[in-house]
Amino acid sequence: EVQLVESGGGLVKPGGSLRLSCAVSGFSFNTYSMNWVRQAPGKALEWVSSISSSSNYIYYADSVKGRFISSRDNAKNSLYLQMNSLRVEDTAVYFCVRVLQGYYAMDVWGQGTTVTVSS
Amino acid sequence: DIVVTQSPLYLPVTPGEPASISCRSSQSLLHSNGYNYLDWYLQKPGQSPQLLIYLGSTRASGVPARFSGSGSGTDFTLKISRVEAEDVGVYYCMQAVQSPPTFGGGTKVDIK
Numbered sequence: 001e002v003q004l005v006e007s008g009g010g011l012v013k014p015g016g017s018l019r020l021s022c023a024v025s026g027f028s029f030n031t032y033s034m035n036w037v038r039q040a041p042g043k044a045l046e047w048v049s050s051i052s053s054s055s056n057y058i059y060y061a062d063s064v065k066g067r068f069i070s071s072r073d074n075a076k077n078s079l080y081l082q083m084n085s086l087r088v089e090d091t092a093v094y095f096c097v098r099v100l101q102g103y104y105a106m107d108v109w110g111q112g113t114t115v116t117v118s119s
Numbered sequence: 120d121i122v123v124t125q126s127p128l129y130l131p132v133t134p135g136e137p138a139s140i141s142c143r144s145s146q147s148l149l150h151s152n153g154y155n156y157l158d159w160y161l162q163k164p165g166q167s168p169q170l171l172i173y174l175g176s177t178r179a180s181g182v183p184a185r186f187s188g189s190g191s192g193t194d195f196t197l198k199i200s201r202v203e204a205e206d207v208g209v210y211y212c213m214q215a216v217q218s219p220p221t222f223g224g225g226t227k228v229d230i231k
Contacts, residue, residue, distance in 0.1 A: 104215035105173035
């Protein structure tokens with residue numbers, strides 16, 4: 001069974017840092033690009049970052065560029081999102097998402113981990 | 120960034136009846152390869168989103184045939200031929216022809 005399990009969310013003060021992790025199983029992780037997508041409370045989905053299968057290509061939304069770092073460890077079947085200089089507006093559920101091979105559609109989603117930035 | 124606009128925001132539906140959602144983009148989503156890079160997702164209450172349709176009209180694996188996607192360029196439609204109670208939730212369209220990928224604001228579908 002294909003599974004994506006996020007962890008690492010929590011409550012952090014503005015300016016603080018968090019590192020999200022996504023443990024994957026049930027598929028060949030090292031052949032898939034992966035995304036992070038977030039959803040602020042009561043809001044629509046927002047793409048955050050994409051990372052290619054070998055980490056050769058990494059992209060970020062303008063809203064997080066320079067503050068967030070996406071990485072992966074294919075040997076550990078894990079995806080990471082290092083979030084620095086967090087802002088109140090970064091409060092959201094963060095989803096780890098698999099990208100459908102050969103396309104850009106997101107075909108498998110984790111259950112999400114909640115990040116709350118508040119003083 | 121490409122702006123994606125969905126309508127209506129709220130759609131009350133009757134089980135067994137058809138339903139449709141519109142998605143419009145500020146720029147064409149037609150790639151030079153002939154495909155429209157427009158996807159549809161459904162987020163059921165309390166769940167993560169799930170992929171329904173990609174490339175405008177291709178159903179994702181396991182998606183019931185009552186769901187269909189159509190359109191090209193800047194105008195797209197998701198149709199449900201006969202709504203079932205399990206189809207309630209928020210539907211999102213997303214463009215992927217240009218980075219960054221952008222989502223519509225969502226259409227909430229609920230039973231009348």
